[in-house]
Amino acid sequence: QSTGSSGINAEYGGTNGAGAAAGDENTAGTDWQKRYYKVQLHGNCRARHLGGWKPTYKVKAGQNNSCPKGAVLWAKRGTCYYEHPHDKNYRDAEQHCNSMNGHLFVPNDAHEMIWVTQNMYNHGDWHWLGFFCSNGNSHEVRDSRTVTREDTRKIHEKLNARGAHPIHHDNQACWMNQGYNRDRNWIFRFHHQHCHEGRRYVCEIPLDPQ
Numbered sequence: 001q002s003t004g005s006s007g008i009n010a011e012y013g014g015t016n017g018a019g020a021a022a023g024d025e026n027t028a029g030t031d032w033q034k035r036y037y038k039v040q041l042h043g044n045c046r047a048r049h050l051g052g053w054k055p056t057y058k059v060k061a062g063q064n065n066s067c068p069k070g071a072v073l074w075a076k077r078g079t080c081y082y083e084h085p086h087d088k089n090y091r092d093a094e095q096h097c098n099s100m101n102g103h104l105f106v107p108n109d110a111h112e113m114i115w116v117t118q119n120m121y122n123h124g125d126w127h128w129l130g131f132f133c134s135n136g137n138s139h140e141v142r143d144s145r146t147v148t149r150e151d152t153r154k155i156h157e158k159l160n161a162r163g164a165h166p167i168h169h170d171n172q173a174c175w176m177n178q179g180y181n182r183d184r185n186w187i188f189r190f191h192h193q194h195c196h197e198g199r200r201y202v203c204e205i206p207l208d209p210q
Helices: 005-012 018-023 088-101 110-119 154-158
Strands: 071-074 079-088 127-134 138-141 144-147 162-168 174-177 189-193 197-206
Touching: 071 110, 079 088, 088 127, 088 197, 110 154, 127 138, 127 162, 144 154, 162 174
Parallel strands: 127 197, 162 189
Antiparallel strands: 071 079, 079 197, 127 144, 127 174, 138 162, 174 189
16 A cells, blocks of 8 residues: 555544654553454464474563553553564564563554554664464465464454565564555565564553553
């Protein structure tokens, strides 16, 4: 999808600048406990170039009462987002997010995708996404899995995104995209990649319900 700044903002409610969260409503936390860990990874989901690694971490309830240092709160979603300014492979990026009791960013709908890629993709171009492997070799979000183990059929309905290249269950098992301020043609079109290569990334750290 390619569109101008005003078109994206009008459709998805995006705003400019890292301070965009300041105008959002107060949060009562996020619904992560209703969304995360509902769908298991396929048995053969592995990152072949990372020694057969797969994500297993689960966010611990009761520990995310505020954003970690350097993260930005989007109060409307009750979620903190943190961009790491240096490249890491997919496993190390996810584990870094896990150390903050979060995961790699998984966009749940187009609005969240625009907000995060506009406000948090501030370093470099390609960023890892939290989509990991698929049930074959598919371009479709609904066929993929995520580090958060969410139901991607529901994400598929709201995100309106697709892989320009398919992700595999173990070979090129990771997707990445670019941000609002880089190449907007690659916001909703995902590029597959060998997971051992280094890329920038954003972590999502969900706040606990208050």
